[in-house]
Amino acid sequence: MARFLKSCYGGKAVHIPDGFLSTPVWAALDTAAVPAVAWVARRAQRGFDDRQAPLLGLMGAFVFAAQLINFPVGAGTSGHLVGAALLAFTLGPAAASVVMTAILGIQALVFQDGGLLALGANIVNMALVGVLAGYLPYRLGGAGEWRRFSIFAGASLSVVVAGCLALSELLISGVRMQTSLLGISLAVFLVSAILEGVITLAVVRSLERIQPTLLQDSPPHKSPALLFIAVAAVLLASVGVLFASQAPDAIEQLTEHAGPRSFGWLRQAGTGLAGLALIYGLCLAIGRTVSRNRSV
Amino acid sequence: MTPLVEVHGLRFRYDDGTAALNGVDFHLNAGETVALLGPNGSGKTTFVLHLNGLLRGQGRVSVSGLTVEPKNIPAIRRKVGIVFQDSESQLFMPTVLEDVAFGLLNRGLDSVTARGRASAALETVGMSAAAARAPYHLSAGEKKRVAIAGIIAMEPEVLVLDEPTASLDPPGQRSLAGLVADLPQAKILVTHDVPFALALCQRAVFFQAGRIAAEGPVEEMVCRFDWHFAFERSKSPR
Amino acid sequence: MTPLVEVHGLRFRYDDGTAALNGVDFHLNAGETVALLGPNGSGKTTFVLHLNGLLRGQGRVSVSGLTVEPKNIPAIRRKVGIVFQDSESQLFMPTVLEDVAFGLLNRGLDSVTARGRASAALETVGMSAAAARAPYHLSAGEKKRVAIAGIIAMEPEVLVLDEPTASLDPPGQRSLAGLVADLPQAKILVTHDVPFALALCQRAVFFQAGRIAAEGPVEEMVCRFDWHFAFERSKSPR
Amino acid sequence: MRHVILERWSRGESCVHRRDPRAKIVALITFLAVVATAHRALAWLAPGLLLLLLAGLVLAKLPLTGALVRAALVVPFTGVFALICWFAGEPALGLRLLAKSYLSALAVIWVVATTPLPALLNGFEMTGVPRFLLVVCQFLYRYLFVISEEAQHMSKAAAARGTAARNWTAPGPSFRAAAGALGVLFARSYARAGDIHRAMLARGFDGRFLQLHSENFRPADTAFALVASLAPVAVRLTVERVVG
C-alpha cells in the first residue's frame, strides 16, 4: 500500500490538482501566494542584474532534467531529486523560490501536474515554505562538522513539510482519510524525505569537488543546539498541523453541508491557515534571529 | 561472413513529427572503417544513436548477430562504443582517471586491474598527465580525448565517433587520426571533415534526407557529391 | 587612417585564476578579413569576447575610435557582431524567426521591418523553411546557420565568427565562405579550418598561450606552425 | 517527451488558435472557477461542462481522443484519493473529485493546445504575474529540452558503460555516478546560463524582451472571451435551476 501510494503521489512532491481544494482554501492560498511571489521575485532580481533571468530559467530546466537521472537505492528501487533544497543551497532562498514557482507553473500548464487554481497552494507548499524549511538547517548548521547533517536535514525537511502541508490542505477541504492511512502517508513522506536528503547530500558533495564556488556560503560559526531545535520545531509543527486538520468533528460539519453557506469551512480554513502561518513564521523568525546575531 | 553491424529498412520519426530516417540499409564488416557523410540534418546522428538502442525506430538493427531489442541492450552497449557529438555529456566522474575506470569497475574488474587499464587508455590518447584533473576544467579537445579513452578502455567491437574533429586544432586532428588508424576495431566515423575521412576510411556512405543515397570509396563519393571545400575568391584580395 | 579595431596590452584572468590573455596587441583595418589561428585553449575565444565588452580585462580596446568602457558599450555592441562558438546558447528564443529578429527589435526596429529583415537573413543562410520551427529541434549545422543569420541581420561594422565552419557540411562551408566574401564589412574569423582561412583571409594572427606569437599572410603562418591536416596512413588500407 | 505533442497541436490552425492568449486565459479561469465552486447537481453539471469542452476541442480542430487521453494524466493521483474516499464510505465524494479534476485538466489542455506556450506566458502578464517570473519560465521551457537531452545522454553514457546491468545488491557505484552526473549537469547549466546571457548582451539586450508579434486585442477576441466565459456560467445556472 505504501509503495502504491508513493507511486501515485508521483514519488515525492504532492502536486494538488484542481477540484480538490474547497473554494476558501484555494482562494486564500492564491491570495497569499500572489504578494509573496511578487516579493520573492523582486528580491531575487535585486542584487544581481538581468543575468538572473537566464540563470534561474536554466536552473529550473536543470531540476526538470535531474528527474530523468535515477538514483538506484538498492532492492530494485530508485529515486530522483526534487531539488528545492539543492536550489536553496546554491542560489539562496529567494531565487530558489522563484525557480520552484516557475517549475510549478510549467508543470501545471504543460504536464497536467497540479492544477491552475491550486497553483497558489502548490507554490506555498513547495516554493515558499518548502524552500525556506530546506534552507533553514543549512543556515544554522555552519561550515563545521554539522554541515553534512544540516544539508541532509534541510533536504529532508523540505520534502516532509511540503507533503504535510499539501495533505493538511486536502483534509481541510474535506477529503476524508482514516488515521491509519494518514500514518501510512506520513511514512511515505519520511522515506521520500530520507531519500531526498541522501541524494541532495551526494550531489552537493560532487558539486563541492567540481566547483565549490557554486554553493552558498554557510556561516563559519555553528550552533548544533539551535539546529536541532529548529529542525524538531518545524517537523513537529507540520505534523501537528496535519493531524489537527483531520479533527473528526470539523470533518463531519464540512461534509454534511459543504455549501458556501456553511461556516464549518471557516474554522477549518482558519486552523489550516494559522498552522501554515505558524510554520512560515517559525522559519522566517529563526532565520532572522540568526542573521541578526551574526551581523552584530 | 555475416557483417558485424546490419541495418535493414530503418525508419525513425522524432516526437515532433520530423521524419529523420526513411529506410536505411547499412552494413559494417569486422575491421572496416566507414565514413558517414551527408548534409546537415540528413540523419547521421539519428542513425548512429540507433546502433546501441539509444533511439528505437522501425526496422531491423543487429550487432554481431544480436538484434537491438530490450533484452539484448546491455550486451549490445558493451559491443558498440559511441563517442557523442557532444563529448561533455560523456564525462561525469570527478576525476579523469575515475571517469575512464568507471565502465571497467561496473563490468566487475577489481580496482587494480581497472586502474591499470584506464591508465593505459589515457596513455593511448596522450592524456596521462591529466589523470587526476577534473574533466569539467579541460579544454574542448582534451575532453574529446578523455571521452575516447573512456570508450576504448571498454574494448568495444565497434567504435562510433560522431564529428570527432570538430573544434580540435590541426595537431589534435592529426594525433586523433593516428590514434584511430592504430585501433584494430571496426569504426564508423561521422564527419564533415573530408581530408580526415579520406585519410582513414576505405568506404563512405552518403546520407541524404534520411536515406543512404550512395555508397562507395570515399574519393568517389566526394567527387560525385562535390563534397569538399573548394572556394574561389570572387573578389580579388587586397 | 586609424584602424577600426585597436587592442593594446590586453591581459585577462578568469575567476579561477587561469591567465587566458597575457598582453595582446592587435589591429584590424576597415574592410579587412583576418584569421585568428592557434591551439586549443590559447585564448582566441577569450580575446574575441573583449571586442564588445562581454569580458573586461586590463589594457586598451577600442572600436572605430570608441574605447570599450561602460558608457560606450551599447554603441560598440551595435558595431561588433559576434557569432559564438556554441550556437546552442545563442539561440534562446522560442522560434527561429523570433531569434533572428531579437537583435533587430532590441535596436528599436518596428516588428514589420524586423520580420522582413530577419526573413531575408534566413533566406541568405538557406534556412527560410525553418522559420517557424523551435531551435532545439534543429541539427547541429542547422543551428549554426541560424546563429549566423541572427548576426548578419544586424549588419554590424565588424563581424566576428568563432569557429563558423564547425559542424557545417561542405556545401554549407562553401556558401558560408561565399557569403562572408561578399559582405563588405571587416571580419575576424576564429578557426581551425585552414582551407577556409586560406580562402578568405588576407592576414593571419597566431595565438599561443594568451599571446600573439606571430602574424603574417595565412600561408606563411600555416607553414611556420605546421598548421594543417596532413596524415599518412601508417597501415596500408585494405 | 510527452509534452511535445501539445506543442505540435498548439501550432495548428483554427479560429481558437487565432484568438488572443489573454482572451483564452480569461475563459479558462472562469471555467476553472465554475468547476471549483460547483457543489450541487454535479451529476448533471459535469456532463454539461464536458460537452462544452468537447465543442471547444472540435472548434479548435484538436484530436478528441488524444486530448481526452492526455487529460487522464491526472487520474492516477486523483484515483488514489477517490479510492480513499470510497473506503471511507464516501463514494460520491470520490467521484466528485475525479470529475472536477478531470474537467479542469481538460480545460487547461484546451488552452495550452491552442496557444504556443511562449505566447501563453506573455498573456499571463495581464493576470499580474511578475514579468521577471514569466521570463524565467520562458528560459526554463526553452532549455528544458536541451538540458534534459544532456541528462539523458549522461545516464545513457553511464548505462553504456555498465550501470544497465542492475546491481541489486550494491548500488554504490551507480549511485555515485548519478550524483557525479548531476553535479556536472548543474555546473554546466550554470555555465551555459552565463554564455546565454553574453549572447543576449551581444545582440543589444537591455533587460526587456520585445515581441515580434504585436498582440492587438481585436473585437473578435473580446467577443470570444465573452462567449467562452459566459458559456460555462450559463450551463451551471441552467443545470442548477432545472435540477436543483
Ligand SMILES: Nc1ncnc2c1ncn2[C@@H]1O[C@H](COP(=O)(O)OP(=O)(O)OP(=O)(O)O)[C@@H](O)[C@H]1O
Ligand atoms: N531532438 C530532435 N527533435 C526533433 N527533430 C530533430 C531532433 N534532432 C534532430 N532532429 C531533426 O532530424 C533530422 C536529422 O537530424 P540529425 O541530427 O540526425 O542530422 P545530422 O545528419 O546529424 O546533421 P549534422 O551534420 O548537422 O549533425 C533533422 O531534420 C533535424 O532537424
Ligand SMILES: Nc1ncnc2c1ncn2[C@@H]1O[C@H](COP(=O)(O)OP(=O)(O)OP(=O)(O)O)[C@@H](O)[C@H]1O
Ligand atoms: N569560463 C572559464 N573559466 C576558467 N577558465 C577558462 C574559462 N573559459 C576558458 N578558460 C581557459 O582559458 C584559456 C583560453 O580559453 P579560450 O576558450 O579562449 O581558448 P580558445 O583559443 O578559444 O580554444 P579553442 O580553440 O579550444 O576554442 C584556456 O586555458 C581555458 O581552459
Ligand SMILES: [Mg+2]
Ligand atoms: Mg549530427
Ligand SMILES: [Mg+2]
Ligand atoms: Mg574558442
